[in-house]
Amino acid sequence: MPPPPTSTTTGLHAIAAPGRAAHSTRLEAFVDAAFAxxxxxxxxxxxxxxxxxxxxxxxxxxxPAFALSFAVIAMFWYQHVRWSRRYGTDGLPATLLSLALVFLVLVYVYPLKILFSSFMAAVSGGWLPSSTRIGTLDDLVVVYLVYGLGWSAMWLCITGLYLTVRRRGAASREEAGDVAGAIAVGAVAIGTGVISIALALLLPLHPTYAWIHGLPGLAYVLMNLAWPLSRRAARRAEDG
Amino acid sequence: MPPPPTSTTTGLHAIAAPGRAAHSTRLEAFVDAAFAxxxxxxxxxxxxxxxxxxxxxxxxxxxPAFALSFAVIAMFWYQHVRWSRRYGTDGLPATLLSLALVFLVLVYVYPLKILFSSFMAAVSGGWLPSSTRIGTLDDLVVVYLVYGLGWSAMWLCITGLYLTVRRRGAASREEAGDVAGAIAVGAVAIGTGVISIALALLLPLHPTYAWIHGLPGLAYVLMNLAWPLSRRAARRAEDG
Amino acid sequence: MPPPPTSTTTGLHAIAAPGRAAHSTRLEAFVDAAFAxxxxxxxxxxxxxxxxxxxxxxxxxxxPAFALSFAVIAMFWYQHVRWSRRYGTDGLPATLLSLALVFLVLVYVYPLKILFSSFMAAVSGGWLPSSTRIGTLDDLVVVYLVYGLGWSAMWLCITGLYLTVRRRGAASREEAGDVAGAIAVGAVAIGTGVISIALALLLPLHPTYAWIHGLPGLAYVLMNLAWPLSRRAARRAEDG
Amino acid sequence: MPPPPTSTTTGLHAIAAPGRAAHSTRLEAFVDAAFAxxxxxxxxxxxxxxxxxxxxxxxxxxxPAFALSFAVIAMFWYQHVRWSRRYGTDGLPATLLSLALVFLVLVYVYPLKILFSSFMAAVSGGWLPSSTRIGTLDDLVVVYLVYGLGWSAMWLCITGLYLTVRRRGAASREEAGDVAGAIAVGAVAIGTGVISIALALLLPLHPTYAWIHGLPGLAYVLMNLAWPLSRRAARRAEDG
Incomplete structure (x- = not known):
């Protein structure tokens, strides 16, 4: 007789490590307060x-610019919540990675706000306001660098949290698949940031060929690879 | 033999979904910190x-102006608490709606403060201070628009949270009634905001007929319809 | 055979209402975050x-001035913690009183800071700095009024929280005694604030008789009555 | 037959006082919010x-300067978390010591930021920016004094928290050893701060012999004694 088909549920709450307490740890309380x-x-x-x-x-x-930066930061908060709901511990490596994530978020709050508000100002042709302007091509390179660095570093923390789970060993095949999938998402995200940074540094920024300047930003469409690659990694880990 | 009369209790704590944990989820911790x-x-x-x-x-x-805006924002916090105490989950739709509520509250903190402080200055004939002045009739239209938009959007989030409960199905007749009542309150509140906005945009703001300018504000007396309509909706859902 | 002597324990944790959950409610989380x-x-x-x-x-x-105002506000936080640890509910009256306490604390943060820093400047003969100066006798009256109002209003909230406990009825003699004692402390504190305000308003502030100006401040020594009166009220309620 | 070898586990979560609840107390919530x-x-x-x-x-x-000050403050937060996870109560002495720690952290936030940013500016030869400059030798003495005072006072709070545990008596030999070790760490840290202050005050700050000016800072290498001394104290307490 087969076991009840819990391993086929796909909801967000489907998986929870057995020893995972339902209450918030102090690390979580700290992370939540800092994000808020x-x-x-x-x-x-x-x-x-x-x-x-x-x-x-x-x-x-x-x-609109606030909404965009709010969404990006809330997304990182949600990644942390998702990880901690399933595998969260407050051991030393997880604590250090979470503190690093908080630090990076705090460092990137204003840069994100500035990047998105100058982005919205550029996209709306100046109708939406921005106190900062992307005036020169050098400015644009800086914008790509700062955003790419922050993006990759924050995903590095999230991925690191899942790597600590893999290191201590997954409790079940399903859990191994979930962790492998999450690590694949992280790898794609970090790679995307690195590629955008590389393009911004290496591409000749030439005033005549304006389309080139959009390439480092376009690199973020690579994020669309995250979900298919993540599902493949998850399936392999479940089988393997 | 009749069941114990739990369905006739009317206190705030009377209803709690069975699977509802007593501890705070991280979503709640986040919402509380942001509101605070x-x-x-x-x-x-x-x-x-x-x-x-x-x-x-x-x-x-x-x-006095602080107290008014404090009361309005605390009311929205209480609506979120009331919902989460009874039906709260931290599933994705509830998370997104709660984050949207937090975003709107943050966006509306200063506008609310300004609206109420210029309102108190106007009502007290300038005895109570305000750094901003509702100088022209155009200013007044903007005040009505901003307040109406914020009011309706925040009630939309609260109502959406109850709609997610209705979608997943109520656990009992009593719960169905409670949810229907809460949705009716939300509908009245959203409608009130929309009517106030419509009046502000459509009414001829004529310096001679000063009483017209108060109509968009007076629209908020429609909120008095919330409780009778809510009780009717609750009774219908309990019977239905 | 006598019951175990739990009713004679005097520690802070000795009493806890039976239905009192150990976890934080969202009201408590909100109050804690706002105080922090x-x-x-x-x-x-x-x-x-x-x-x-x-x-x-x-x-x-x-x-030093920070430490004083920190201590006063932390004391009010601790009063709320003590109440909620023993009798805390998040019913509507307790929620409204707690929100009112938070509001008053927020309103009084800067006044307290100013009062204590000008007090320390005066006491240290100007060695300790203060951006505000109590320059005139009228200033001094304002200081007494503001401090007295805040003090009385915040104690009113704390006392109100214990009054809601008395109204729903105490679970045991010991609890009745504890509540009566806390209400007595509150009454003394509110009375002290009112007497200080009355003195500040009614006393002739005369530049020649400088000692008079200290009387509204000296009124706060009446707080020493709080503990004996509280113990008497507690004993009476336990016997009654 | 030997008891199960729990006393040889060395992980962070190995020890937890039996009566220690898993949920956050309000004191912890308050401390977390303030640190965040x-x-x-x-x-x-x-x-x-x-x-x-x-x-x-x-x-x-x-x-870089933010990261350094972030790390120092996060370290004190982690010390509090570690203590409260194992022995945490919210009795009056622990509450007062925790509030004192919060107060000191708040007082030292900006000084730390300034000290580390002027330190980074000095170390990087001005490439890293600092709005404040350690211009004169007197400035340097002030920097050593302020840092030493804050360091020692914060460690005093942490050590005091462990002393309250020792006073109420350890539950087991292992716990006695852990507490003794933590107190030894605290003693070394407080001593280091005091020695640095003494050197800053007593050493002749002479422009010619520049190496002397680094000595009060070098004193912090004494922290390396913390771990061996702590292990010795722990072993003695376990044996004793």
Whole structure:
């Protein structure tokens, strides 16, 4: 008689390591609080309380750029939540990787805000405001470098958290598959960041051939490889 | 022999989904931290530490406007708490809706503060201070639009959270009634905001007929329909 | 045979309502986060990062005033923790009183900082710095009023939390005694604040008789009555 | 027959006091939120949102100094977590010591940031930026004093937390050894800070003999004594 088909469920809550407590550890509480603060400071620009109703309306034009950076940071928070819900420990390696993730998020809050707001300003032809401008081609290279570095470094932390799970050994075939899939996603994400950085540094930024300048940004479409490759890695690990 | 009369209790804690854990999930911890932070930044104006005792006394005049915006934001927090206490999950749709609520609250912290402080300044004939002024009729339209948009969007998140409960199916008649009632409250609130926005955009703002300018604000008395309509919807769902 | 003498234990953890869960409720998480932010903003003056080593040394002179205001606010936090550890619910009255406490704390963070830093400057003869000065006798009256109002209002919230416990009925004689004692402490504290305010308003502030100006501040020695009166009220309630 | 060899496990999670609940107490929640907030304000300089892409690149040069101060503060947070995971109570002495630790951390956030950023500027020969400069020898003495005082005071809190455990009596030989070891680490750390302060105050700071000025900083190599001394103290307590 077959066991109940729990191993075929696909929901987010389907897998939970047996020893995984349901309550929040202090590491999780710390990570949550730091992410919540980072997002708050992202959205609420402490310095610029609007002084007139017209300013207020203008300030709301920042909302699309905020929404984009909010989404990116919330995505990293969700990656951490997903990992900790399934395999989370507060051992030393996981603590160090989580603290590193928090540190990187805090460092990248304002750069992200600036990158996305200048991006939105460029895309909307200046209708959406930005206090910073991507004025020169050198500026553009810096933007690609900073974003690529932050992106790769944060994914490195997430991937590292799953690597600690693999090192201590998976509890089941299903768990091995899930971990392998998550590591594959991380590898694709880190690779994407590195390729974007390499393109930004190596491509000749020539004012005449404007289309070249978009290539390092276009590199992020490589993220579409994450899901198919992740499913293949998961299947192999389950079989293997 | 009748079952024990649990379905007639009316207290706040009467209903709790069976699988609902008592501990906080990380999503809840995140939402609480972000709300607490938003309210802190609402009340504590980081930039304006009073520099003399007279300034201090003047700063305390901001308290009524703070109290109003504090109450509005705390009300949304309480709506989230009430939902999560009864039906809360941290599945993907609930996570996305909660993150959207947090985002909207963060975006609306300063606008709310400005709206209420200029409102209190207008109501008190300028005795209560406001750094921003609703100077022109155009300003007033912007105030109505911003408040109406924020109000409706935040209620949309709350209502969406209850809709996810309805979609997965209610555990009991009582639960079905409670969810239907909460959705009715949300519908009334969203409708009120939309009507206020429509009035602000469509009404001729004419300097001579000053009473017209109050109509978009008066629209919020429609919120009084929320409780009777909610009770009717709850009764229908319990019977149905 | 007598029951085990649990009713004679006097430690802080001795009493806990039977239905009192050990985990934090979301209300508690919210209150903790808000208090933590308030204290952080109290100590870290966001605006004034020192720019030279000499500034840094000067900034550390603010520490005594910070320590005093930190202690006052931490005391209110501890009162809330003590109440919630024993009787805490997150019903509507307790939620509203806790939110009111958080609101008052946020409102009073900067006033407290200013009051204590000008107090320390006055006491140290100006060696300890203060950006605000209690320059005139009118300033002094304002200081007494603001501090007295905040003190009484915050104690009103704490006392209200214990009154909700009394209203729903105590579970045991010991609990009735504990609640009565806490309410007595609250009554003394509120009375002290009111007397200080009354003195500040009614006493003739005359430049010649300088000692008069200290009386509203001296009123706070009445707090010494709190513990004997609280013990008497507790004993009566246990007997009654 | 020997008992199961639990006393030989060496992992971080090996020891946990029997009565130690797995959930976070409110004290822990408070400490976590305050630390998270302190670290956020450490990294995110609220006042200095970069205004151009070149500013952004320059701002990233602050990252090494941030990382150092982040690491120091995170280390103190981890010490508190380690203590509270094993022996944590929220009795009055532990609460007061934890609040004192939070207070000290908040007071030392900006000084740490300044010390490390001027240290990095000095070490990198000015390539890494610093808004503050250690210009004179007197400045250097102040830096040593401030760092030494903060270091010793924070370790005093941590050590005090372990002393409260020793006072109430250890549950087992293994626990006695762990506590004795932690107290030994604390004693070495406090002693190191005191020696550094003494050197800074007593050594003749003479512009000609520049090497002397490094001695108070070099004193922190004494921290290397912490682990051997701690292991010796632990072994003695286990035997004793």
């Amino acid at each position: 603060f980072a997002l708050t400071l992202l959205v609420i620009s402490v310095d610029t309380i609007p002084e007139s109703i017209a300013d207020l309306a203008r300030a709301l034009k920042d909302v | 932070f938003a309210l802190t930044l609402l009340v504590i104006s980081v930039d304006t530490i009073p520099e003399s005792i007279a300034d201090l006394a003047r700063a305390l005049k901001d308290v | 932010f308030a204290l952080t903003l109290l100590v870290i003056s966001v605006d004034t990062i020192p720019e030279s080593i000499a500034d840094l040394a000067r900034a550390l002179k603010d520490v | 907030f302190a670290l956020t304000l450490l990294v995110i300089s609220v006042d200095t949102i970069p205004e151009s892409i070149a500013d952004l690149a320059r701002a990233l040069k602050d990252v």
